[in-house]
Amino acid sequence: MAARISYAQVAPGTELPARGFPVTRATLVRYAGASGDFNPIHWNERFAREVGLPDVIAHGMFTMAEAVRVVTDWAGDPGAVLEYGVRFTKPVVVPDDETGALIEVSGKVAAKLDDEARTVRVDLTAASAGQKVLGMARAVVRLA
Amino acid sequence: MALDQSFVGRSYPPTRPYEVGREKIREFAEAIGDAHPAYTDPEAAKQLGHPDVIAPPTFVFAITYRAAFEVVSDPELGLDYSRVVHGDQRFVYSRPVRAGDRLSVTSHIDAVKSLAGNDIVDVRGEVRDESGEHVVTAYTKLVARAAGEE
Incomplete structure (x- = not known):
């Protein structure tokens, strides 16, 4: 298990390890099943194009689930x-x-919020194919 | 079509409890590719101070969304559900969702707006466990895009 990061170790600007999360059609089918979201724009190319999307x-x-793993x-x-909150700005095609x-x-750590509660705000960026896909992606997390 | 403003401030009765199972959490964690042991191994979760395996932060959306859908699909509200996209999502946690929880959602309509032809509804879902303790609040912004907009 990952060692826990302590509040004293971080400062505004501290960068979190960046990650890349691959997603294929199979990933989406699996996520649809696990989450119960069977909207066909996430698995049916014909339907996605009919409603004006470039693809599935x-x-x-x-x-949102992947981004918070960072x-x-x-x-x-x-x-x-x-x-934890995000704005959905562009789809991941x-x-x-x-x-x-x-x-x-x-x-990266945007701010240390409360020395007693050891909470920090982390600002996230998420992009796919060079496009920003999440806006205002922020998490508040309690450190050790 | 203008949305019915009288929906602002409405609250709905709590949903029938959803029982969170260990295997459902495992299935969800596998679907997002997250191998963190706190999601699947009760001992690992206990070492972090949790009484049982916990769910990934966004797991609860499956429960709150179902409740929100019931609310916004009321035809009297006037939201064209075929044009709805998910605008924003935010969660505020009192504690993580964990296996064994029996969770009930109370939905509230916080805002109903029309901006630049888009219809916007903010739904807040308060999630409580069987003892009535607050677990998490989900803030969901649904946007019905103006007809003809691509």
């Missing part, structure tokens, strides 16, 4: 996340091939 797109909630892996305890798409996530 990832569930926004899948992207925070939970860094903090060590996923239960230490106290707040997932082509029907072996590689699919890549969601690239980075994060």
Whole structure:
């Protein structure tokens, strides 16, 4: 298990290890089943194009789930996340091939919020195919 | 079509409890490719101070979204669900969701707006466990895009 990061170790500007999360059509089918979100824009190319999308797109909630892994892996305890919010700005387009798409996530400590509660705010960026896919992606996490 | 403003401030009765199972959490964690042991190994979760395996932060959306959908699909609200996209999502946690929880959602409509032809509804879902303790609040912004906009 990842060692827990202590509050004293971080400062505004501290960067979290960046990660890339691959997503293929198979990933989306699996996520649809696990989450119960069977909207066909996430698995049916014909339907996605009919509603004006360039291709099948990832569930926004899948992207949201991946982005926060940068925070939970860094903090060590996923239960230490106290707040997490995003704006869905652009879809992650997932082509029907072996590689699919890549969601690239980075994060940095934006502020130390409370010395007693040992909470920090982390600002995240998430991009796919050179496009920012999440806006205002922020998490508040309690450190050790 | 203008949305019915009288929906602002409405609250809905708590949903029938959803029982969070260990295997459902495992399935969700595998679907997002996250091998953190706190999601699958009760001992690892206990070492972090949790009584049982915990769910990834966004897991609870499957429960709150179902409740939000019930609320916004009321035809009297006037939201064209075929044009709805998920605008924003935010969670505020009192504690992580964990296996064994029986969770109930109370939904509230916080805002109903029309901006630049887009219809926007903010739904807040308060999630509580069987003892009534607050677990997490989900803030969901749904946007019905203006007709004809690409």
